[in-house]
Amino acid sequence: MTEPDPLFVSLRPRFFDGQGIFLSLLFDECQSPSFLRKQESKSCSHLGFVCRLIIVVAFSVRCCYSAPPFNECPGICPMRQPLVAGNWKMNGSRDSINHLLDGILAGIGSVKKSEVAVCVPYVYLQQVCDRLTGTAVAWGAQNINDHDSGAYTGEISGSMLKDFGCRYVIVGHSERRTLYGESEQDVAVRFKAALAHGLVPVLCVGELLQERDRGMTNEVVTRQLDAVIEDVGIDAIGRCVIAYEPVWAIGTGKVATPMQAQEVHAMIRARLAGLSEDVAARVRILYGGSMKPANAGELIRMDDIDGGLIGGASLKAKDFLEICAAAG
Ligand code: PGA
Numbered sequence: 386m387t388e389p390d391p392l393f394v395s396l397r398p399r400f401f402d403g404q405g406i407f408l409s410l411l412f413d414e415c416q417s418p419s420f421l422r423k424q425e426s427k428s429c430s431h432l433g434f435v436c437r438l439i440i441v442v443a444f445s446v447r448c449c450y451s452a453p454p455f456n457e458c459p460g461i462c463p464m465r466q467p468l469v470a471g472n473w474k475m476n477g478s479r480d481s482i483n484h485l486l487d488g489i490l491a492g493i494g495s496v497k498k499s500e501v502a503v504c505v506p507y508v509y510l511q512q513v514c515d516r517l518t519g520t521a522v523a524w525g526a527q528n529i530n531d532h533d534s535g536a537y538t539g540e541i542s543g544s545m546l547k548d549f550g551c552r553y554v555i556v557g558h559s560e561r562r563t564l565y566g567e568s569e570q571d572v573a574v575r576f577k578a579a580l581a582h583g584l585v586p587v588l589c590v591g592e593l594l595q596e597r598d599r600g601m602t603n604e605v606v607t608r609q610l611d612a613v614i615e616d617v618g619i620d621a622i623g624r625c626v627i628a629y630e631p632v633w634a635i636g637t638g639k640v641a642t643p644m645q646a647q648e649v650h651a652m653i654r655a656r657l658a659g660l661s662e663d664v665a666a667r668v669r670i671l672y673g674g675s676m677k678p679a680n681a682g683e684l685i686r687m688d689d690i691d692g693g694l695i696g697g698a699s700l701k702a703k704d705f706l707e708i709c710a711a712a713g
Pocket of ligand 1: 472630635637638673674675676694695696697
């Protein structure tokens, strides 16, 4: 295959920052086989590319930074595709899962913008893989072992998850951290194993109620995030999804207010931006913790909230689809 032109490769990181998908599309187009073929035939010059670049930058700046209505460019300005991921936890049976999937598949056609996924108990991966292959719904698991194979009774490796077509795997969920003693180091190695097997880790971070009450939210979330970044490096974070899940909101019906959630999401993004603006602009940060159809819209509308990790409400097709619809 023809290598992309080094000019585009060197320009890409500089122009990608902050302009998101719009410029990404431009550059991807310029690295596409058809573009490269044109380049070979000399019909697409660097000058032509620079002209297109100027037009695109001018238009995207107008879209993103002008006052309404000029800042409303659906499908262009939002840099990150929303993701709504169900976390089924330890729930379901063959029958109930078939019924749930029937409902989700019947309504998924009306979800236009968001990516949708379900993270299911290991033993139902085959069933989910059979039902969801070729549909718009991706699937994944809820944990991963860091070893590839061997004497690790009761554990599941990344290659096994890939065998069942998983795209996502949740790592560091607070229930794993608190009920099963997973340390920050455990989370980091699991994260690394997921990436090594081509899975997208959904890295969960979040504070306990006592920590929030003591004003330690940012400190706790930063520590959880840094434990992974120190191990895998900032570029690897660009290949994951982060889920901010305040522990006090999980399964309790006590949802964070949109402002409370946005503050932490913005803090996470700023932390990442300190290391790489490109990664910070690209990475999707989901909110999780009692997200329901009634509160999903106002949460997902916040600037730094890119979707949800949904527990209880993902077990009812109607509720799950309404949250997906609220995300776009
Ligand atoms: P919840 O769970 O939506 O039931 O609060 C979210 C999660 O634990 O991921």
